[in-house]
Amino acid sequence: MSRYKKPVAIYLVLLLLVIATGVTFAQKDRADIRIVVVSHGQASDPFWSVVKNGVDRAAQDMKVTVEYQAPQTFDMVAMSQLIDAAVASNPDGLVVSIPDADALGDSIKAAVAAGIPVISMNSGSDVAEELGVMVHVGQTEYEAGLGGGERMAAAGVKNALCVNQEVGNVALDLRCQGFTDAMTAAGATVEVLAVDLADPTDAQQRIAGALTANPDIDGILTLGPTGSAPAMAALEEGGMLGAIKLATFDLSPEVLAAIRDGNMLFAIDQQQYIQGYLPIVLLTLFNTNLNTIANDVLMTGPGFVTQATAAAVIELSAAGTR
Amino acid sequence: MAATASATKARDERLTESSLLKRLLSRPELGAAGGAILVWIFFAIIAPEGFLSLRGTASYLEVSSHLGILAVAVSLLMIGGEFDLSIGSMLGFAGVVMAILSTVLGVPLYLSSLIALALALGVGFVNGYMVNKTKLPSFIITLAGLFIIRGLTIAFMRLMTGRTQLGSLDSAPGYAVLRAIFGADITLAGVGFPISILWWLAFAGLATWLLLRTSVGNWIFGAGGAAAAARNVGVPVDRVKIGLFMLTAFAAWLVATIQIAVVKSADTKRGEGQEFISIIAVVIGGTLLTGGYGSAVGAILGALIFGMVRQGIVFAGVDADWFQVFMGAMLIIAVLVNNFIRRRAEEARR
Amino acid sequence: MTANGTPMIDVRDIHKFFGNVTALSGVSMNVHAGEVMCLLGDNGAGKSTLIKTLSGVHKPDKGEYYVEGKHVDFDSPRDALNHGIATVYQDLAMIPLMSISRNFFLGSEPTRGRWLFKRFDVKFADKVAREELKRMGIDIRDPSQPVGTLSGGERQSVAIARAVHFGAKVLILDEPTAALGVKQAGVVLRYIAQARARGIAVVFITHNPHHAYAVGDRFTILKRGQSFGTFTKEELSREEMVRMMSGADELDALTHELSMNNEQ
Numbered sequence: 001m002s003r004y005k006k007p008v009a010i011y012l013v014l015l016l017l018v019i020a021t022g023v024t025f026a027q028k029d030r031a032d033i034r035i036v037v038v039s040h041g042q043a044s045d046p047f048w049s050v051v052k053n054g055v056d057r058a059a060q061d062m063k064v065t066v067e068y069q070a071p072q073t074f075d076m077v078a079m080s081q082l083i084d085a086a087v088a089s090n091p092d093g094l095v096v097s098i099p100d101a102d103a104l105g106d107s108i109k110a111a112v113a114a115g116i117p118v119i120s121m122n123s124g125s126d127v128a129e130e131l132g133v134m135v136h137v138g139q140t141e142y143e144a145g146l147g148g149g150e151r152m153a154a155a156g157v158k159n160a161l162c163v164n165q166e167v168g169n170v171a172l173d174l175r176c177q178g179f180t181d182a183m184t185a186a187g188a189t190v191e192v193l194a195v196d197l198a199d200p201t202d203a204q205q206r207i208a209g210a211l212t213a214n215p216d217i218d219g220i221l222t223l224g225p226t227g228s229a230p231a232m233a234a235l236e237e238g239g240m241l242g243a244i245k246l247a248t249f250d251l252s253p254e255v256l257a258a259i260r261d262g263n264m265l266f267a268i269d270q271q272q273y274i275q276g277y278l279p280i281v282l283l284t285l286f287n288t289n290l291n292t293i294a295n296d297v298l299m300t301g302p303g304f305v306t307q308a309t310a311a312a313v314i315e316l317s318a319a320g321t322r
Numbered sequence: 323m324a325a326t327a328s329a330t331k332a333r334d335e336r337l338t339e340s341s342l343l344k345r346l347l348s349r350p351e352l353g354a355a356g357g358a359i360l361v362w363i364f365f366a367i368i369a370p371e372g373f374l375s376l377r378g379t380a381s382y383l384e385v386s387s388h389l390g391i392l393a394v395a396v397s398l399l400m401i402g403g404e405f406d407l408s409i410g411s412m413l414g415f416a417g418v419v420m421a422i423l424s425t426v427l428g429v430p431l432y433l434s435s436l437i438a439l440a441l442a443l444g445v446g447f448v449n450g451y452m453v454n455k456t457k458l459p460s461f462i463i464t465l466a467g468l469f470i471i472r473g474l475t476i477a478f479m480r481l482m483t484g485r486t487q488l489g490s491l492d493s494a495p496g497y498a499v500l501r502a503i504f505g506a507d508i509t510l511a512g513v514g515f516p517i518s519i520l521w522w523l524a525f526a527g528l529a530t531w532l533l534l535r536t537s538v539g540n541w542i543f544g545a546g547g548a549a550a551a552a553r554n555v556g557v558p559v560d561r562v563k564i565g566l567f568m569l570t571a572f573a574a575w576l577v578a579t580i581q582i583a584v585v586k587s588a589d590t591k592r593g594e595g596q597e598f599i600s601i602i603a604v605v606i607g608g609t610l611l612t613g614g615y616g617s618a619v620g621a622i623l624g625a626l627i628f629g630m631v632r633q634g635i636v637f638a639g640v641d642a643d644w645f646q647v648f649m650g651a652m653l654i655i656a657v658l659v660n661n662f663i664r665r666r667a668e669e670a671r672r
Numbered sequence: 673m674t675a676n677g678t679p680m681i682d683v684r685d686i687h688k689f690f691g692n693v694t695a696l697s698g699v700s701m702n703v704h705a706g707e708v709m710c711l712l713g714d715n716g717a718g719k720s721t722l723i724k725t726l727s728g729v730h731k732p733d734k735g736e737y738y739v740e741g742k743h744v745d746f747d748s749p750r751d752a753l754n755h756g757i758a759t760v761y762q763d764l765a766m767i768p769l770m771s772i773s774r775n776f777f778l779g780s781e782p783t784r785g786r787w788l789f790k791r792f793d794v795k796f797a798d799k800v801a802r803e804e805l806k807r808m809g810i811d812i813r814d815p816s817q818p819v820g821t822l823s824g825g826e827r828q829s830v831a832i833a834r835a836v837h838f839g840a841k842v843l844i845l846d847e848p849t850a851a852l853g854v855k856q857a858g859v860v861l862r863y864i865a866q867a868r869a870r871g872i873a874v875v876f877i878t879h880n881p882h883h884a885y886a887v888g889d890r891f892t893i894l895k896r897g898q899s900f901g902t903f904t905k906e907e908l909s910r911e912e913m914v915r916m917m918s919g920a921d922e923l924d925a926l927t928h929e930l931s932m933n934n935e936q
Contacts, residue, residue, distance in 0.1 A: 011655065034639075075592075075594070088380075100587055537790070544770065544778045551761075551766065551767055556749075
């Protein structure tokens with residue numbers, strides 16, 4: 001038996017070393033309040049890294065402990081399991097995004113039933129209230145799309161393309177829906193183009209293909225910076241940059257530069273930084289002072305960044321806070 | 323008289339059966355069992371409030387059960403000497419077929435589930451048949467399958483619905499039946515334990531019995547250990563392999579159905595990456611990559627370790643990104659320890 | 673010898689072609705029960721092809737094959753096995769990581785119960801495997817230990833014991849002593865003798881004339897697909913056998929030629 005003591009001991013030490021390394025790396029200062037954030041966005045995504053920056057900054061400012069969890073890919077099963085784990089760990093607050101109410105509804109209801117205050121952000125503005133969530137912090141997608149459509153129609157666009165990278169993600173579908181409704185009301189037409197933004201080259205080819213197939217298109221709306229990049233590339237390759245009116249949701253340094261240079265009409269900004277920041281503040285205040293918000297939705301957008309304001313915002317975007 | 327008595331005794335000494343301890347030590351699951359216990363102790367110490375709670379236990383058992391069903395089937399296939407890299411795509415495919423048949427064509431979910439099962443078994447058969455016929459490594463054939471099936475899933479979904487995800491399946495006809503069989507919760511002391519855990523354990527039990535207590539199980543070891551030698555003594559190696567590929571396809575279908583019952587939606591990305599994670603769980607459980615040696619019980623333990631680590635990380639407050647680092651490190655450590663223990667155990671027996 | 677002297681297996685005028693290559697050209701051989709026939713020849717002589725034909729892996733392109741006087745035409749090794757012709761190949765006999773008893777019963781597992789509850793009777797397998805091996809002189813401590821823990825000679829012996837146990841009437845052994853040391857080879861040769869004593873017809877392929885002479889009753893020598901003939905021990909001395917096997921005639925001619933060149 002003594003033969004086996006050594007390897008077992010080595011195993012134990014190795015195991016502890018590996019995991020302890022991760023734990024110490026990620027350990028924050030212990031405070032009484034612990035909040036868990038479960039979102040569907042990976043930190044490698046440029047949009048979501050801004051959200052995470054907001055979360056991290058709020059944790060610092062509020063001096064609370066916050067843990068950020070997300071599945072490796074857009075995986076609703078894994079995300080619901082992460083929420084279950086978060087609930088089982090009994091936090092003082094839970095922040096979630098709700099891209100799929102069917103998949104996540106049960107887990108969120110369980111959290112609420114367990115007495116954990118839940119705030120939703122970014123996606124799920126339409127379902128948040130019925131799930132028992134305290135408040136939704138984000139942009140109401142339909143209204144944002146509507147606003148975008150109104151602006152584009154006002155700019156004279158008659159036939160637009162709405163490029164959707166996650167058809168089925170309710171939030172994104174609503175954006176295109178609002179956009180379509182506003183454009184239709186103004187007498188224009190909209191076609192929805194589905195792309196897979198995990199492969200930007202493919203997305204670019206798809207957009208170029210749609211433009212060739214329908215030469216009447218004079219406007220494109222993309223639903224994020226990972227959509228606007230291929231769209232701009234497609235337009236540039238076809239020599240149509242500036243001729244076809246381009247607009248997008250959400251900011252990035254490239255998007256802002258394009259607006260400043262006149263290649264993009266506007267960007268619809270949902271201010272994802274405060275989508276990360278505000279829920280932490282609200283949950284801290286709820287835990288310490290029982291404060292609540294009366295609205296169902298705390299609207300962080302739509303804000304419109306146009307050529308007039310682009311330059312100022314560029315620096316902030318490069319810093320990862322806009 | 324005395325001479326023969328002592329001679330008999332001497333002979334008996336040499337023929338002494340290995341002690342129970344030595345038998346245990348030579349089992350392929352030993353390393354994984356030790357690992358599971360250590361991981362459990364580790365998280366019990368670091369994050370007792372979450373990990374040890376009933377709810378926490380339910381949460382990691384749920385994760386383990388989904389992976390575990392796949393891992394059990396994959397372990398049998400790997401013992402039989404083959405790989406199935408298409409199992410993740412199969413999962414997505416089965417789910418999408420079910421969802422489309424029920425929402426677009428109005429077929430009750432339990433029926434569309436059976437149709438998806440038939441399709442899955444068909445694909446499994448084709449995988450096995452191709453491996454036998456072409457004599458190409460199953461790694462290559464099922465790698466092609468990974469892309470082809472995933473592509474078909476996406477194309478089919480877009481063609482029929484224009485979307486990449488179909489939700490609200492709880493309002494599809496026949497959902498209640500599906501939920502009751504595959505998605506219900508068993509309540510213990512106020513906490514719901516998903517029924518997938520029972521499916522997992524039942525499947526694992528049957529697979530272990532098949533492997534260790536039937537002729538077919540012996541054939542699986544033979545086919546994986548030395549297919550030509552097995553053929554020479556009359557083992558129907560080709561049929562065994564086809565059966566094993568159909569088993570992995572069945573497991574993919576089962577998990578897809580369970581996930582639809584629980585999550586009420588299907589999407590084209592479902593199951594991505596599961597083929598590699600199940601191989602990791604199987605290898606942690608003591609099965610050799612080269613075939614002919616391993617255990618389904620080990621796969622259970624490997625899946626259990628995976629679930630505990632996956633959820634334990636959340637309880638411990640560690641960033642989810644570190645999960646992949648742990649998984650890789652755990653794999654290497656587990657294989658090294660498994661090899662070490664097995665070699666020592668074998669020496670001890672001589 | 674069987675009661676009426678009919679050979680156990682009898683192949684006549686066998687031809688086998690692989691594309692342009694003639695592997696066997698008019699080879700005839702017969703083996704009686706309780707007899708050891710040594711099949712000898714250099715590399716490429718056709719020994720492998722001949723035994724594969726005997727064991728059902730290949731079908732002869734020309735010629736006839738009789739088992740116990742009846743004409744046969746095997747479709748597969750399983751077919752040959754069902755007729756009592758068991759072949760033990762050099763490297764492909766055992767599965768190293770599997771236990772001895774499981775290896776022993778692979779393909780013919782003993783079962784208890786019926787239908788879905790048919791169980792592989794592990795206890796029975798362990799017991800019988802140990803008994804059979806003991807009968808052949810091997811004392812294994814634990815039949816559930818992996819076959820890989822046995823020495824090469826012991827492994828070959830297990831394979832032979834397996835074939836004998838399952839009622840082989842003809843045992844074809846493909847170079848069983850090739851990779852073994854002297855002592856281990858002795859173990860295997862003893863087995864072969866025991867199999868003969870049990871009335872089995874043995875076809876023993878070897879490179880090693882000493883082994884062949886030690887245990888063989890008759891010898892068939894192949895060279896480049898053709899048979900030099902079948903000889904008994906009386907008809908063929910060991911030295912002559914070695915000469916025929918190694919092509920000593922050509923070697924003599926070459927030596928002569930080289931020495932003539934030297935003298936000039």
